[in-house]
Amino acid sequence: MSEVQGAEVVASPGLRTGGRDRGFDEFYLGELPRLVALARGLCGAAAAEDVAQEAMLVAYRRWHEVGDLERPDLWTRRTCANLAVSQFRRRVVELRAVARLAGRRAPVAALDDEAEDFWAAVRSLPHRQAQAAALRFVYELPVADIATVLECTEGTVKQHLSRARRALASRLGITDTETQA
Amino acid sequence: MTTLDDRARAATADLLARTVVDPSARLADLRRAGRRRTAELVVCAAVALGLVAGAWRLTIEDRHPAPVTPPNGEMTNGAIVTTSAQGEWLRFDGTAVHLPDDMVRYGWATFTPDGTELVYPARGGEVRAIDVDTGTTRVLGDCEAGLCFGSLSPDGTVLATHWRDGLHLHPVGSGEDTVLDLPGTGVGYPVWSTDGSRLAYLSEDGLWVVRADGEAPHRVYASSLAGGDGLLREPRPFPLPAWSPDGRRIAVVLADLRGDGPQQDFEVVVVSADGGAVQRVADAGHCACLGLAPPALAWSPDGALLAVNAVDPPGGSSGIYTVEPDGSGWRLRHAGVFGPMLAWRPVSD
Numbered sequence: 301m302s303e304v305q306g307a308e309v310v311a312s313p314g315l316r317t318g319g320r321d322r323g324f325d326e327f328y329l330g331e332l333p334r335l336v337a338l339a340r341g342l343c344g345a346a347a348a349e350d351v352a353q354e355a356m357l358v359a360y361r362r363w364h365e366v367g368d369l370e371r372p373d374l375w376t377r378r379t380c381a382n383l384a385v386s387q388f389r390r391r392v393v394e395l396r397a398v399a400r401l402a403g404r405r406a407p408v409a410a411l412d413d414e415a416e417d418f419w420a421a422v423r424s425l426p427h428r429q430a431q432a433a434a435l436r437f438v439y440e441l442p443v444a445d446i447a448t449v450l451e452c453t454e455g456t457v458k459q460h461l462s463r464a465r466r467a468l469a470s471r472l473g474i475t476d477t478e479t480q481a
Numbered sequence: 482m483t484t485l486d487d488r489a490r491a492a493t494a495d496l497l498a499r500t501v502v503d504p505s506a507r508l509a510d511l512r513r514a515g516r517r518r519t520a521e522l523v524v525c526a527a528v529a530l531g532l533v534a535g536a537w538r539l540t541i542e543d544r545h546p547a548p549v550t551p552p553n554g555e556m557t558n559g560a561i562v563t564t565s566a567q568g569e570w571l572r573f574d575g576t577a578v579h580l581p582d583d584m585v586r587y588g589w590a591t592f593t594p595d596g597t598e599l600v601y602p603a604r605g606g607e608v609r610a611i612d613v614d615t616g617t618t619r620v621l622g623d624c625e626a627g628l629c630f631g632s633l634s635p636d637g638t639v640l641a642t643h644w645r646d647g648l649h650l651h652p653v654g655s656g657e658d659t660v661l662d663l664p665g666t667g668v669g670y671p672v673w674s675t676d677g678s679r680l681a682y683l684s685e686d687g688l689w690v691v692r693a694d695g696e697a698p699h700r701v702y703a704s705s706l707a708g709g710d711g712l713l714r715e716p717r718p719f720p721l722p723a724w725s726p727d728g729r730r731i732a733v734v735l736a737d738l739r740g741d742g743p744q745q746d747f748e749v750v751v752v753s754a755d756g757g758a759v760q761r762v763a764d765a766g767h768c769a770c771l772g773l774a775p776p777a778l779a780w781s782p783d784g785a786l787l788a789v790n791a792v793d794p795p796g797g798s799s800g801i802y803t804v805e806p807d808g809s810g811w812r813l814r815h816a817g818v819f820g821p822m823l824a825w826r827p828v829s830d
Contacts, residue, residue, distance in 0.1 A: 337500040409499040418492035476485040
């Protein structure tokens with residue numbers, strides 16, 4: 301505990317001494333590309349890089365906590381997935397990116413038509429189904445890890461995936477052998 | 482015959498192949514963004530009621546509100562607590578208090594109505610309370626990682642929190658949460674009224690008030706972004722709607738975006754808790770801090786003043802100002818650039 305006298309600083313809540321852990325750089329460089337892909341699958345190309353970057357910025361600022369986690373990658377994917385499906389949080393991220401990257405945006409390569417249709421169908425799913433499906437496809441995550449990211453039970457994840465698969469198959473007019481089995 | 486798995490694999494491969502980023506360049510960009518936010522008054526995320534300029538009008542009524550009767554006996558104004566832009570605790574205008582050293586960086590904090598405890602988000606996904614006289618802490622309940630928020634009922638028995646499935650009322654100590662079924666999309670940030678009879682909360686289309694039993698929700702302030710997107714909200718807990726001690730009004734900060742650029746103008750308004758009356762109180766400044774927290778605000782415990790962490794306000798410097806609820810008496814109390822929380826301790830007379 302700290303006792304503050306007047307307006308002088310006696311103690312600092314949450315501050316850590318020393319610089320950023322070099323481990324963050326390594327984590328960031330390895331994780332970012334697929335994180336952007338996750339964001340793109342969930343919210344489209346325009347905001348994907350900004351959403352992923354925002355998730356990484358949160359992890360960066362909290363690296364003293366996040367870096368100590370057993371799976372900081374899952375924590376960051378959770379942040380990214382939540383940002384990506386919330387249009388209002390996304391709006392804020394996009395607006396912030398305007399200030400940060402004005403005039404320096406690189407063009408985004410378009411997906412082929414079938415891939416674009418597929419991911420548009422994913423984005424049309426209810427949020428939790430879309431998140432579960434995107435995590436499964438982009439990262440090939442097992443159910444247990446998806447449950448960790450989404451902070452729900454494995455049974456709930458299986459339900460989300462099952463419903464997502466049925467909805468995708470119906471919208472795309474293709475066969476889902478897994479749910480038909 | 483193409484199966485779903487075939488299609489998914491092909492679509493994912495295409496997604497990964499065509500989503501090209503330069504991690505090294507973006508890492509440099511991230512570090513710059515991190516430094517910039519550390520240096521500014523408001524960081525990264527704010528709860529705000531955002532409107533495009535001209536999309537709303539204020540009606541100024543009740544310029545002479547009835548005198549305030551403080552609840553729970555006579556409470557006077559104690560210390561004002563805030564943080565520096567670097568996240569260090571600062572205290573003004575009152576006696577020394579114990580403050581937590583395990584609060585999440587750039588978190589919020591609120592005093593209990595009797596002024597004995599400060600409720601705050603602790604590292605590890607918990608809402609805790611610290612006895613400001615003894616330094617003893619206790620756990621009130623869990624909160625959503627990365628978006629921790631909790632408001633303790635005035636009688637200290639129920640913690641109102643938000644989770645992905647909505648607002649929860651958690652009995653402190655033990656028991657199952659009650660999940661409130663409420664209107665509005667993306668509801669969050671429930672704040673107890675000072676008499677414990679109601680909760681104010683935010684949704685993507687405005688500010689709402691609901692009875693403590695979840696009944697009779699009504700929107701007291703509607704907001705919209707250009708294109709009718711709805712309420713501008715942030716993923717972090719930050720300055721929140723503040724109930725007046727008499728429970729009749731709620732003070733909020735509006736963030737008005739200037740065109741498409743990063744500048745935001747901030748304004749403090751006071752809304753009738755029953756809906757209808759809106760009082761413009763103060764221009765709380767502006768910053769090129771798009772999406773960052775609006776200025777923090779807190780009612781004085783005696784209900785006579787609002788304290789505001791203004792950011793570069795017109796005609797003045799950044800700092801903690803006080804103003805009367807009718808907008809008069811705008812006065813700089815403490816100059817400086819402060820963090821996104823502000824709490825004013827009630828002290829019994």
